Amino acid sequence: MPSGISTLAAETPALSAANTGFMLICSALVMLMTPGLAFFYGGMVRVKSTLNMLMMSFISLGIVTLLWVLYGFSLAFGTDSGSVIGWSSEYVGLSGIGLTELWDGYTIPVYVFAVFQLMFAVITPALISGALADRVKFSAWALFITLWATVVYFPVAHWVWGAGGWLFEMGVIDFAGGTAVHINAGAAALGVILVIGKRVGFKRDPMRPHSLPLVMLGAALLWFGWFGFNAGSWLGNDDGVGAVMFVNTQVATAAAMLAWLAYEKIRHGACTTLGAASGAVAGLVAITPAGGSCSPLGAIAIGAIAGVLCALAVGLKFKLGYDDSLDVVGVHLVGGVAGSLLVGFFATGGVQSDAKGLFYGGGLEQLGKQAIGVFSVLAYSLAVSALLAFILDKTMGMRVDEDTEVSGIDQVEHAETAYDFSGAGGGAGSRKPLAVPSEVITAAPNKKVDA
Template structure:
């Protein structure tokens, strides 16, 4: 055994292996969560946008993404080097802390995957699948990778220079995906029938199943970020559970008070909102802080999902209302509820730390949100003007499952929405099946 291998802790490694698998499971969970929220004519397209993100982001991450995000800083805290491009120099005995570097790289890869997949919810029902295939790798390289370096990479300016805290991804995952989703929603414009037609979830049991898988995977997401089987992981695990619960209850409280009906969709959305908010703060706040963070997210996000109707942007599946708003809440509240027992020294406003940490969190939120929005908007506009990002109107009206993938999720789901399917919209293989 090499000297490097002797530095590997088997307990920490075993936990991070499990956590990595849990986080990867979150993307199929997200696919079900999103798939249940759309109408029957676009279910498979929604699933595919998540699943293909696994493959696309993996290729980008292994070739250059990991090295640029976690390599040695080369440009004032903005980006890493290409020393480990293609995972070169990282053998089985290479160690990051107490775990194999290859495992750490894979764990971080699963974060990048779900962040890209999250964006798809903002443009559900109306994006060209081919354009999405181009967007994901470009976005991962130009948006996610730099932000990951800022927040977690060696020498990254958010952590090392600014001193803002983010334990498990409020900035690189939640705020980045939410701001990017808003940018793409503006590039593509609203769905046909937005604010006119009912666009209700077609399968609420699928939504709840997806939310449950997300919650399950989130324990790996947050507790795994401790990078060890230790007390910090246990605290992050409990905080994650607590915030998901209060997020769910907060959302249902608003629905009951506002609408008179606590809904299944609201319960699933509230849990996710609480989990989003606790992501950056699970390693910084006490259990009491976690309960408040989750409750605040459940209440505020339940109102935020309605902003799209007043401000006229069509965020189809509420990526902005849940992930952007929830991420902002959780990241900022670190500056209020952080306790030194969790952070190792930093304290929030309520524990005698003053306004300094809150100010640092605010700067990080503004910088990351602005960067993600502006770069994503530029990428989206470029793709739209060259390849076209918006699906054809006829395809959108018929449904992307049939027109793009030549499949339908349900035998009865093709003709259940809108006008009859035109001959030109049906792929030849489907015509034969229909005639038969």
């Protein structure tokens, strides 16, 4: 990821049309991930919450985009202040940036870097929404992500990727968002659900996915878009590092999916479509921080480990009693922690940097750095997210009332339902009898009547 990763670019780079085009395509791929996430989550909830789940992702596209342009980019990637936050007045409103002004040390314009990073900022709060299905006011959610992006995501992005950020300066490796995106969102989800509580009927009523085809569609869109998310984080395509990350993304995802399915088969006797989709996402999460530092064989190991760990973790909510509706904690927090820490074991020292993990003769140094990055982001996001949820809950109220939750949040919060069967036709038995003119009935049998 920019600023947080050393580059082999020339001292005075010139604008590269190829890299610029490549990064614009990658930005579009990352944007596609948020609608993909909406479908992934939307299929996993019950029918009565489908639209609300879709909207919780889509609203992030609107809110976070404007925040990023107004001040988010400046806070995350502006001139460092105290190693904790950035600020550059020319980035406010993106108004002081030259048309062909390059991002420092790279061959792409600042505008391109800004829009690529925008898509990361958009999807991160959207990830949190999966833990809150069925029970959060839409207005409260909109305000929460406004505040959360401002006081959690923008500062953490600066810590991890911004020049001068304290985790960046320490040498923590996060190629494309294991700490800044997945651990950040997963810890936030845990903080919020501990404040707002469980769904009505948790552990009592069946809460199965209403549309597994939608889940699979969403997972496929996420997998597709993730190539832009990961390979694009090298900000160019000149030295082969992005290509390694592309390969590692594919193989880790495949390994995690197979590992999750194997766990399901052994534990429950079946390989489910939900397991395949969840396993794939677990692999994508785990390889995100690690794929620029490991070999393809290392990526297979990371994916397989993450697949099993995340499959184990999703069952913890029933044992520990927290209602993580769609397994954001089990997949994104656990997968992000696993992938980030495994850098300390599988980093080869021959891809994005010369940092080596334990298995390649690097000792425990990099693992220690990774652990500091993991647990500092986890603790900060958990605490601040819980505090924000508590304040909102005590002021405007975070949860809908029980009647709304039971009857369905879609109709109350959005005045719509996901599926309307009132006009659907059926077979012959469902047809209304044809209206026969009275003159036909009274006419003589052999008399021709024009109906």
